Amino acid sequence: MTLVATHAAGVTREGAGVATLSDVARRAGVSPATASRVINGSSKPVTDELRERVLRAVAELQYVPNAHAQLLARSHRGAVGVIVHDVSDPYFSEITRGLQRVATDQGRLLMICNSYRDPERELEYVELLRGQQVAAIILAGSGYHDAGFTRLLNDKLAAYEATGGRVAVIGRHEHSGDAVMPDNRGGARLLGEEMCRLGHEGIGVVAGPQVLTTTTDRLTGLREALAAHGRELPEHRIRYAEFDRDSGAAATAALLDAEPGLTAIAALNDSMAIGALSLLRSRAVPVPDRISVFGFDDMPIARDVTPALTTVRLPLVEMGSRAMALALDAGGTRPRVESLAAELVRRDSSAQVQGRAHS
């Protein structure tokens, strides 16, 4: 089960007449204490006779315990909060799958919040989750180049941790606590290497939002690899856009118009790469014969587009499961940081530059 909150807000008082524990107790002719005990199998023994009566009353009344009251009475800390940029983005779906798996194993409830890359909203969600008394908060997805925001966020998280909450982040270096770090820079270096190996010199980059650290990390890795081969990545060959398909297509179009000589396009995530492929197809530019296209992340559909996408695989599901494990495991000296390696996946969207040998 997934709890999706769309944003806290106005509260209405609807409905009425829900059966309560006392109703059950009264009908069974026992005290609320006894009713409670049989209903959630307390360690205290109850005679079969009474248990029987209570269960019958529960069934007859279709009684369902009020979760809020239970949580309050138990000062519950059972659920785990997750803040991602957008679950419907496959990148986060995969991570979430990993989070979910571990959480389920431990019988934890997950509350997933979409920040839609709005730092403000991220802050709000931390508050909201704190108010929900979650046992841990997991922040997944790139951080922002915004010192003010980062400080604010860290303050809030620190306050949360100070009261016993646990925090784990995925792919953010700005936080001081437990973290799972995919190797964006190393992965991008792999990509750069590959492009050089294939003889590409006219390289254009379709990048994500400039404010995201993930974008800059990947750019850095790319630059490092190119530099090692004596090549550069001038700023005018980079187009910054949103991390989605349509923005990728638009950015590719702009890039192509401005730089007609390109032989390779590196999109900084797979969604954008798919947008790029789609644009190239619409312009009848053969891929990879005329232009090679590279993605990043290796989301599941990358293998289903045509040509299948050459990309960098990040162990998304594992990133999720590791992060959840960190968050739920109180032991160990903190902060713990786990790095996960990236891996190049060669498919059909990339090829040797036409008419050139290996440089």
Added chain:
Amino acid sequence: MTLVATHAAGVTREGAGVATLSDVARRAGVSPATASRVINGSSKPVTDELRERVLRAVAELQYVPNAHAQLLARSHRGAVGVIVHDVSDPYFSEITRGLQRVATDQGRLLMICNSYRDPERELEYVELLRGQQVAAIILAGSGYHDAGFTRLLNDKLAAYEATGGRVAVIGRHEHSGDAVMPDNRGGARLLGEEMCRLGHEGIGVVAGPQVLTTTTDRLTGLREALAAHGRELPEHRIRYAEFDRDSGAAATAALLDAEPGLTAIAALNDSMAIGALSLLRSRAVPVPDRISVFGFDDMPIARDVTPALTTVRLPLVEMGSRAMALALDAGGTRPRVESLAAELVRRDSSAQVQGRAHS
């Protein structure tokens, strides 16, 4: 925000020392009542001086109200529960987007639960949501051919509605309340028509699970259209499998092996169709020249695979927003049923049968 619960379970008592309202009140030198009033802007006026003091205390203590306590005290009914088969499936992502939009507009929190097509779990989630005091429950996704389960579910839903809860279903005819119904049968009829128009006679079907009403509805529509052209759809040309990519590929393989003469494959959803395309590619069967492939649903990636998928569009997002609107709008005579039409989308995966004229 999305709340994803992974299944209720064990509860631990972690952390401590969270600031409470009384802490704030004490520090500000006011009563809890006053503190509460300034914190959530009650209608009762409070002097600026006191308000000031309370706000300062809140800031200093990093106070965040305990949501459970608030909900309990207010007998809140603000959130809406959603039960889907699997949010990471694009079909449901799209529907969820629609649900979310309307919910957000009305300041509602959404709790999304994944049943993973397990009726048992669906039942459990209804209970869980009831316990969460949600204002409405929305069930999205095909129902099951299982009278026992259906009765059980309807009983539970009825009990929920009896206590003021609202229920809306998407694509299930077995429930008696409000419903949004995509025209599966009509859409499939469109598909059948198109296949006949293109001259296909050797038609194989890659179907979803036989227990789902959606599967049988779509098959029925297909049969109706074929019958109108004097054709049949024998059972041995249908393969039942799970509604996902890999199952689609496997079913296609089995179908092809058993029925070599096929000129068209109708997959009963796009994921399966994509699996079919992938298998055909791996066997070097040209699509659509040798075999045409048809999908169903028109999920976003359908246009990005190669060849782009001919499919039947269902207004997924709208299905979601309508259902949420129904669930949140108490007025009107119930049950209200809204039907949404399907539409054929011709793309590149389908073509006239080779060497045959329009039949």
Added chain:
DNA sequence: CACGCCTAGGTAAGCGCTTTCCCGTCAGCG
């Protein structure tokens, strides 16, 4: 046969918050 102890059940005190009701104060009025 009396004492103590174990046991099943009930009583009641919260969990943290909201909200009704009431009280004291002060301004305005006749």
Added chain:
DNA sequence: CGCTGACGGGAAAGCGCTTACCTAGGCGTG
């Protein structure tokens, strides 16, 4: 100048549940 009424604030009663803590039997002992 006394009375009324408006108004800001506090006391307290829950919301529905859990869980010490207590009580009253029933049994086993010496």
